[in-house]
Structures are given as C-alpha cells and as structure tokens.
Amino acid sequence: MFSVNVSDTPPEQRILGLDPGLGTMGFGCILAGSAGLKPVDYGVISTPSQHSMPERLQTLHEDLSQLLRQLRPHQVGLEKLFFYKMGNTIAIAQARGVILLTLAQHHLLPVEFTPAQVKQSLTGYGRADKQAVQAAVARELNLPSLPRPDDAADALAIAITVWHHRFS
Amino acid sequence: MFSVNVSDTPPEQRILGLDPGLGTMGFGCILAGSAGLKPVDYGVISTPSQHSMPERLQTLHEDLSQLLRQLRPHQVGLEKLFFYKMGNTIAIAQARGVILLTLAQHHLLPVEFTPAQVKQSLTGYGRADKQAVQAAVARELNLPSLPRPDDAADALAIAITVWHHRFS
Numbered sequence: 016m017f018s019v020n021v022s023d024t025p026p027e028q029r030i031l032g033l034d035p036g037l038g039t040m041g042f043g044c045i046l047a048g049s050a051g052l053k054p055v056d057y058g059v060i061s062t063p064s065q066h067s068m069p070e071r072l073q074t075l076h077e078d079l080s081q082l083l084r085q086l087r088p089h090q091v092g093l094e095k096l097f098f099y100k101m102g103n104t105i106a107i108a109q110a111r112g113v114i115l116l117t118l119a120q121h122h123l124l125p126v127e128f129t130p131a132q133v134k135q136s137l138t139g140y141g142r143a144d145k146q147a148v149q150a151a152v153a154r155e156l157n158l159p160s161l162p163r164p165d166d167a168a169d170a171l172a173i174a175i176t177v178w179h180h181r182f183s
Numbered sequence: 184m185f186s187v188n189v190s191d192t193p194p195e196q197r198i199l200g201l202d203p204g205l206g207t208m209g210f211g212c213i214l215a216g217s218a219g220l221k222p223v224d225y226g227v228i229s230t231p232s233q234h235s236m237p238e239r240l241q242t243l244h245e246d247l248s249q250l251l252r253q254l255r256p257h258q259v260g261l262e263k264l265f266f267y268k269m270g271n272t273i274a275i276a277q278a279r280g281v282i283l284l285t286l287a288q289h290h291l292l293p294v295e296f297t298p299a300q301v302k303q304s305l306t307g308y309g310r311a312d313k314q315a316v317q318a319a320v321a322r323e324l325n326l327p328s329l330p331r332p333d334d335a336a337d338a339l340a341i342a343i344t345v346w347h348h349r350f351s
Contacts (some may be wrong), residue, residue, distance in 0.1 A: 104273070110280060111277055115237040116237065116240040116241055119240065
C-alpha cells in the first residue's frame with residue numbers, strides 16, 4: 016500500500032529573502048502556506064567597516080551559515096546585482112560570491128530578482144518608491160508597522176516575491 | 184637561558200601567488216631563501232563553465248582549500264582587481280570574494296599588487312609584455328622553458344613580486 020498526496024494545498028515552507036551587502040546585508044524569512052504569509056524573522060547581518068575585507072567576508076560567511084542553520088529555509092531569494100556605484104560594486108560582488116558559496120554549502124540555489132521585479136510583484140508597479148513597497152510588505156505580513164531597518168524590509172519584499180513567483 | 188636568532192639569513196619560506204579568475208585561476212608557489220628562488224608547484228584551478236555560479240564558487244573554495252593544505256604557504260600574493268571587461272568583472276569579483284574568504288579561513292592575509300607592479304618588479308618596466316615577464320620568471324626560477332599555462336606563469340610572477348617586496 017502506498018499513499019499519494021492529492022491535496023491542492025501546497026505544504027508550508029520557509030522562504031528567506033536576502034538583500035546582499037558587505038557592510039549590511041538584510042535578511043527576511045517568511046512562512047508561506049494555505050493560511051497566507053507570516054513573518055518568521057528579519058533583520059541585518061553587519062560587518063564592521065574598520066575590519067579588513069577578508070575578515071568581513073569571514074564574518075559574513077559565519078553569520079549567514081548560522082542564520083541558515085537556525086532558519087532552515089526551503090527557498091532563498093536574492094536581489095540581482097547591477098553596476099551602479101563603481102567603487103562599491105567590487106565590494107558587493109565579493110560579498111555576493113561569499114553569499115552564493117554559503118548557500119551552495121547548505122544545498123540552496125537562490126532565485127534571483129531585479130529590484131524592478133520585486134517592486135512590480137509587491138505593488139503592481141515596477142518603479143514604485145521604497146515607502147510603497149514597505150507598506151505592501153507590512154500589509155502582506157500583517158505587520159502593525161513598516162518593517163525596519165530598510166535592508167530587512169527589502170529582504171522581506173524579496174522573500175514575498177519568491178512566493179508570488181512560485182508557479183512561474 | 185634563552186636564545187636569540189642573530190642570523191642575517193632570512194628563513195626559507197613558501198610564497199604562493201594567485202591570479203584570480205572564475206573559469207581559470209592560476210597558482211604558483213615558490214620556495215624563497217638564501218639560496219635564491221625555486222619553484223614548488225604551479226598550475227591552474229578550473230571550474231566548468233556549464234556549472235552554475237554557486238557550484239563553480241564551491242569548486243573554487245574546495246580546490247583552493249585543498250591547495251592551501253598541501254602547499255602550506257607562509258605568504259600569499261594576489262593580483263589587484265580593476266574594472267576592465269564590464270560583463271566579466273562581477274564574476275571575477277565574486278570569485279575573488281571566495282578566494283579572500285578561503286585565505287582568511289587559513290589565517291592568510293594576501294599582499295596585493297597591480298599588474299604594472301608585477302611587471303615592474305620582474306622586468307624593471309611597468310608596461311613590459313607577457314613574453315618578457317614570462318622570460319623573467321623562467322630566469323629567476325631557473326626553469327628550462329617558459330612556464331605554462333599563462334595563468335600559472337602570471338601567478339609565479341606575483342609570488343616572485345611578493346619576495347622582491349619583502350623589505351618594503
């Protein structure tokens with residue numbers, strides 16, 4: 016005898032959104048299921064600017080590894096990297112390399128979204144401002160106020176975008 | 184009673200040069216001491232382009248970790264990263280983040296040099312061509328022919344540059 020899951024209800028899953036950065040990386044984890052979306056945990060991983068680049072990358076690796084062990088996400092969403100401030104791009108890309116490595120070491124392959132895709136997904140408008148996106152995050156997660164800090168709110172928005180795109 | 188090392192002779196040391204890359208990273212390890220410079224090992228770490236970025240970063244991390252355990256370098260030299268081909272810079276910077284992390288996990292803080300500094304150090308001319316630099320590498324290490332492949336030769340040149348700058 017064997018059983019088959021014929022339920023139309025998808026299983027609950029934890030989705031982690033990450034807003035990559037070297038000085039401050041936002042993270043936001045949500046629980047998604049038939050009852051809608053709930054916040055699990057959100058905040059930032061910071062590395063001190065007075066430390067050397069290798070030390071900061073090591074802190075990022077250790078703190079993200081610990082976060083993944085705690086949260087045990089089923090899926091991870093990551094903001095896609097574009098060139099913007101030239102001086103900063105190498106630092107962010109180096110941090111991003113460490114983030115991708117850490118996820119791979121936990122058998123997680125992230126889904127990537129552009130900022131415009133996240134805005135579109137949350138507000139229906141790809142050029143929405145930060146305030147509108149944060150208000151949408153608070154609404155979807157039934158938060159009493161806008162999530163803080165900004166990097167954590169961005170990360171929650173990415174996690175929600177992963178959920179919105181689950182059938183695409 | 185205690186003893187003090189009053190020898191003018193610096194202790195022998197292994198110096199590892201790395202020419203960072205995602206598809207191909209050159210490495211070159213030399214033994215430096217009073218008897219001059221000797222090659223220890225050189226070659227490349229490659230990651231298959233058909234693999235995903237996270238998989239390639241994981242391969243790079245594992246292979247470099249193994250190399251560091253084998254070679255046990257006292258010092259590491261690394262080529263400084265500049266923007267050049269826009270499309271490639273993010274990939275190289277992500278690989279570089281993983282390289283810096285791996286070195287930090289082995290308690291190694293690399294010395295960094297620009298390509299011009301390496302050329303200057305090897306040939307006395309900061310805009311020397313590849314052939315002239317490789318000939319200088321072969322001469323300094325008493326190699327019977329030019330070291331191959333190019334990425335390994337570049338890495339050996341970086342290791343020799345670390346040695347040349349040891350009192351600076």
